[in-house]
Amino acid sequence: MRLLIIAPEEIPVPPPVGGSVEHCIYHIAGQFSSSVHSVTIISRWKNGYPRTSTFDHVTIHRVNGTSSKPYLSQVIRKVKNRKFDLIQIDNRPKFVPAIRREFPHTPISVFLHSTTFISPPMTSISQANKDFNGADLLIGNSLSLQEHLKKKFPKHSSKVHFVHLGVDLGQFHPSSRNNSGTRPFTVIFAGRLIPKKGIPVIIRAMRKVRQSIPSARLVIAGGTGKSEYKRYLKKLSVSLGVPTTFKGYVARSKMPAFYNLGDCFVCPSQGHEAFGLVNVEAMASGVPVVASRNGGIPEIINHRHNGLLVTDYRNPEAFAKEIFAVATDREFAARLAKQAREDALQNFSWRKTAKKLESIYASEIRTRRSV
Incomplete structure (x- = not known):
């Protein structure tokens, strides 16, 4: 052909x-x-x-x-x-x-x-x-x-x-750092900084998580064509007392290392998410995923089997509940991560x-x- x-x-x-x-x-x-x-x-x-x-x-x-x-x-x-x-x-x-x-x-x-x-x-x-x-x-x-x-x-x-x-299963793979208990619990997000990606939902969810886990932090990879929206997100993080690192655009070659920063990957999409490639990359990297039950995401993530789905995905507290589960039950988080990697190998x-x-x-x- x-x-x-x-x-x-x-x-x-x-x-x-x-x-x-x-x-x-x-x-x-x-x-x-x-x-x-x-x-x-x-x-x-x-x-x-x-x-x-x-x-x-x-x-x-x-x-x-x-x-x-x-x-x-x-x-x-x-x-x-x-x-x-x-x-x-x-x-x-x-x-x-x-x-x-x-x-x-x-x-x-x-x-x-x-x-x-x-x-x-x-x-x-x-x-x-x-x-x-x-x-x-x-x-x-x-x-x-x-x-x-x-x-x-x-x-x-x-x-x-x-x-x-x-996903490139050789490039995206688990790192021992994901299971380390010697560093702050780190939640990561990757995607464009646009409203339908739901980043304010993560920030507000992290405020709730930090009430029980004060060391929890957020790291965001992604750029935006509208600098005022990024300023809004930064201001929101500061006002809610959520330590947030905005890494901007991250080169494709550096994305595997980015996923390995995380203990939990969150995808709080508010608009129709046709597939959600970032979820598969996180799964292949052995990072537990918490994502909106939205669009094609449930075709990738099976709730409590290889990740966690949030039905009430406009509600920060619903995300906070699932993030907290990953943060506080390391055995459960490890099972999710292991199954996620296996499913990525099998299906994606x-x-x-x-x-x-x-x-x-x-x-x-x-x-x-x-x-």
């Missing part, structure tokens, strides 16, 4: 920091079978990156364009007149009409990582519906997102599939992600060729 993957315009592949979509593209492409497939990725160019790079059976071409229209124009210019068996567009349904015009007979898949780019204010439901007319497949990263797509876009329901994401490798995607794509190509 000759596969073309078109990345979003914002961040290069592989991403230097953040960029969960670009991170997924890079790892999935690398896990496609090299004996059967060749993969071409078109990504944004950024100073310091080569225009073209290759590894194994994957070639990455990087083009100019920091906004969608000039970037898409450069993408089309780069791939014009080339032959592909299938084209995957990640998180940009609005790219579909232009790519369809250029490749009228090639199957097109839209791989969606969240509901952001199929919802207002990024687009309207009617416009997304029109964009999907040119797609042959819609791939969500969770069963929850699959069901959301079917409900919102019923006329395209037969195109919808889901593929769980994965990048190879498993790639194999399921390969199967969906091969079936689509066979169907198209038989018509």
Whole structure:
């Protein structure tokens, strides 16, 4: 299979920091079978990156364009007149009409990582519906997102599939520091500093936890495009007396070490969390996870088996209760961490992600060729 993957315009592949979509593209492409497939990725160019790079059976071409229209124009210019068996567009349904015009007979898949780019204010439901007319497949990263797509876009329901994401199980692994009782109990969070991630809920929960565990502290990794929101979070931490370290953007290469700082990882998502890759990374790292029972998260975390789920996830006290359980029952926390690692090994490798995607794509190509 000759596969073309078109990345979003914002961040290069592989991403230097953040960029969960670009991170997924890079790892999935690398896990496609090299004996059967060749993969071409078109990504944004950024100073310091080569225009073209290759590894194994994957070639990455990087083009100019920091906004969608000039970037898409450069993408089309780069791939014009080339032959592909299938084209995957990640998180940009609005790219579909232009790519369809250029490749009228090639199957097109839209791989969606969240509901952001199929919802207002990024687009309207009617416009997304029109964009999907040119797609042959819609791939969500969770069963929850699959069901959301079917409900919102019923006329395209037969195109919808889901593929769980994965984690580099060699890079993310447990550290003995997680079980050490010689340091303050440390709660960690990783993600964008935006309201729907629920960071104020953690801060308020930590205030409650610290009433019983005064040494407990919070460490947050992630950046924001709105400095005033970060200032608000810092002010909230100070006003509630919660010792909080804001580490800002953390390079992908340093994320395994970040997870190993933690005794507990908290994901208090308030909006629909399609998958929650950070939860799987924490699980693979042997860190007990406390997360909202929201979106695709319950597909990853089984309550009290490999992590803890909070149903009343708008309530800081509900999070505080579960964090306190991890902090005060180290045997229970160790069991959660051990099972989390085992489940990550069993269910969430990048190879498993790639194999399921390969199967969906091969079936689509066979169907198209038989018509």
